[in-house]
Amino acid sequence: MQPTFSSSRILLPVRPWYIALTFVVALLLNLVPTAPWPGVPDWLALVLCFWSVREFRRVGMGWAFLCGLLMDVADGAVLGQHSLAYVLLAFAASALSRRILWFPLAQQALQILPLLLLCQIIQGAVRLAAGADFPGWGYFVGPLIAAPLWIPATFVLLLPQFQPVERDDNRPI
């Protein structure tokens, strides 16, 4: 697989432990107490979205459901709120993955924005339906900030898969 379709570099296959590590780091970032500031991106949703697009055979809705459950408990939200949003996000991302990967990175970020926004809107909708207060428009700023982060996130998350630029004749690929 290539980083983008215009690139001539071929990536190494992903290592499962690295996927797990990125999920743990994203969870850690999510749990940093940032409640007073609006517009803090949902790191776990971003990472989940990334792996669902890149590796939908390995990371799917099961991971999304588990992550959602962890976030529900960590946030003290109603159980099932994050899981529902994350499962739908993972499904949509993997369904659109063939199309999204066709674009250059900046346009990929544009394609990711509605997915992340949808994730946030679903959470807001179920909580409003359950009788909570409207949390204010700052709640929907997070995805707007998270979507441009798709570009650095791609580089960071694909880092172990890049091959050295100078070729080594002893290496098969």
Added chain:
Amino acid sequence: MAGIDHAPPPFFKRGPAPLALLTFYVAASVALFVVDLRFKSLDFLRQSVALVIDPVQRVAQTPGSLVDIAHGYFEGIALLRDENAELKHAKLNSAPDLQRLAHLEVENERLRRLLAVRDRERAQGQVAQILYTARDPFARRIVVDKGQQAGIVAGQPAIDENGVVGQVTRVYPFSAEVTLITDKNQAVPVQVVRSGLRSVAFGLGNGQLEMKYMPANADVQEGDTLVTSGLDGIYLPGFPVARVVKVERDSAYSFARIYCQPVAAVENFGEVMILDRRENLPPPPPEEASRATAESEKSGLRPAKRRAARGTP
């Protein structure tokens, strides 16, 4: 080489179809949501997951608390000296009252015994550190560092040095969640100090409280102090809750709109005191048979409501 040994994509064994998986997981999430919201019977699941996530949470808080510590350290001696002087002053100011407090309490007890009134309950509790504001933007909650291990149970009230902060609503093994009195779903039975009027103050969700269902001609003025009335069996009577900031009397409505500002530093960080649960109140007078059965039928449907009615959350 990592490049060669990965298996080719399985062409024939592909597991369940994505749509089937989606249906399954969405159904599971919705079921969890409904069960948690309606029946509140997933505490065990929540606590076990919390046990897994607690270490991660502690690690995530470390940088923030380090910054706090550094900030506190560099804030310097000047501030401390000022604060110290202020505290000494305050101590001296309250000394005459405090020194006679023991004497007054004994006297009060003796007088109450003479009047054959029940002894006043004593407020006891344990101090807990506020860890962080819960990330859920739909509710106003804080998380404190004492939980089941310290004997905290859901329903205990929390106060700070000025007044009531909130009530413990969820308990985890090593932490507990306190719902602030400004949360939309939180209500505190209060009494106006000046007129003795009793009412209930509801959180508005924007940092204020509102006294609802007060008649338009109720004797409430701006600046009135509200204290807990103690009628609920949860809060001890006499703790300051809020101050009235605005009273709107519109003749088009039968109720006045009374907005209050909490007295305690509800939305700030710091320490709170979690008060022990109150002693058991005398049982309520028996109700008529027909009403009692209707009540029990209704309460069979809504366990949360029944608990609230009993006053033991």
